[in-house]
Amino acid sequence: MIDNQMTWYMIVLSALLVNNIVLIRFLALCSFFGVSNRIEISLSMGMAVVFVMTLASAASWIIWYFFLLPLKIEFLRTASFILVIATLVQLVEMYIKKTAPALYNALGIYLPLITTNCAVLGVAILLIDYRLGFFNSIIYSISVAAGYTLSIILFAGIRERLEIAPIPAILKGSPIIFITAGIMSLAFLGFAHLFGL
Amino acid sequence: MDNWKIFTNGLLRENPVLVLIIGLCPVLATGSSMNDGFGMGVATTFVLVSSNLLISLLRNYIPNSIRLPVFIVIISTFVTIVDYVMHAYMVELYASLGIFIPLIVVNCIILGRAEAFAYKNSVTSSLIDGIGMGAGFTLAITMLGAIRELIGNGTLTFFNRELFNISTSLNFQPALVFIMPPGAFIVIGFMIAGVRWILKKV
Numbered sequence: 001m002i003d004n005q006m007t008w009y010m011i012v013l014s015a016l017l018v019n020n021i022v023l024i025r026f027l028a029l030c031s032f033f034g035v036s037n038r039i040e041i042s043l044s045m046g047m048a049v050v051f052v053m054t055l056a057s058a059a060s061w062i063i064w065y066f067f068l069l070p071l072k073i074e075f076l077r078t079a080s081f082i083l084v085i086a087t088l089v090q091l092v093e094m095y096i097k098k099t100a101p102a103l104y105n106a107l108g109i110y111l112p113l114i115t116t117n118c119a120v121l122g123v124a125i126l127l128i129d130y131r132l133g134f135f136n137s138i139i140y141s142i143s144v145a146a147g148y149t150l151s152i153i154l155f156a157g158i159r160e161r162l163e164i165a166p167i168p169a170i171l172k173g174s175p176i177i178f179i180t181a182g183i184m185s186l187a188f189l190g191f192a193h194l195f196g197l
Numbered sequence: 198m199d200n201w202k203i204f205t206n207g208l209l210r211e212n213p214v215l216v217l218i219i220g221l222c223p224v225l226a227t228g229s230s231m232n233d234g235f236g237m238g239v240a241t242t243f244v245l246v247s248s249n250l251l252i253s254l255l256r257n258y259i260p261n262s263i264r265l266p267v268f269i270v271i272i273s274t275f276v277t278i279v280d281y282v283m284h285a286y287m288v289e290l291y292a293s294l295g296i297f298i299p300l301i302v303v304n305c306i307i308l309g310r311a312e313a314f315a316y317k318n319s320v321t322s323s324l325i326d327g328i329g330m331g332a333g334f335t336l337a338i339t340m341l342g343a344i345r346e347l348i349g350n351g352t353l354t355f356f357n358r359e360l361f362n363i364s365t366s367l368n369f370q371p372a373l374v375f376i377m378p379p380g381a382f383i384v385i386g387f388m389i390a391g392v393r394w395i396l397k398k399v
Contacts, residue, residue: 029225075281078302189378
């Protein structure tokens, strides 16, 4: 498990490979299966997740340590985090649309999807549970998002090949995709207990 | 639509997990044993039924333009209730479900039913719809948990009571991989294929 005593590169390795957010921790599965048809689309989605997850984690950290804890209203954690994340995504979308149209065209349609991406809320809650400091929280959320990007790009590569592969009719579509993800997860399980993590 | 049809719709024809394939994160993560799967199913069903009920009661007072934030606030209130009640009375289950209790709030089934059904239908229909969808979800997650526990550990436990244990009666070596993450993906893949095969036959 991750704690605040770990050095930054151990946090990166743990979040990126050993506890991969999709294949080992089972978060963000909707978008993992939903937008992994093409490698380029997966890359854009991954970039959008890196961007939003980092911002959302920073915002949640500030809310938890400066408002909810001092005011003793910890029971508002779930409600306040999800509302802040939803609002933040809307604001970021409007800001990017105004200032960087090229970036908006690349990320645009994926930004609203991220609001319901459970990994964003999941990471915000995890870094409170792990009692990470602000700097470590940022490192952790960037590495988790990078792990998401890594696995979705690898998976998209396999799915592009899967389209032309001969598959039994009953397994076509989602069943074979799940089984493929299972085999990929088996490969990531090989990283377990690496570096004593 | 009569109430029985609404109920069986969620349970079978539009089973959220096995047919519509939504709300998978908690299913795969917590369905590693029959006990945990059932606990997660009941917790989600409670939130689903209560939020459906409240949203259909308030549906004439919620302005259309801000309905999604209102839904999220209502859902997260019930999730917080479940979170605190489980922490107080079911410490073991709470520890094994962990982060997936607060994450019920982003389960697409709940927001999806609020938007697609409870906001447009009467209180009774919404209640029945919540129970049906919740039962379908609980059925799928409990089945997944039972299959994984049986192959991966050789046992079946329910409410912390061991129903039976094949490793003692037969010379059975459990395949540990099935209670680890890869097993979840593989079993759900075959379950979806199985449901398809059954739906094609009937």
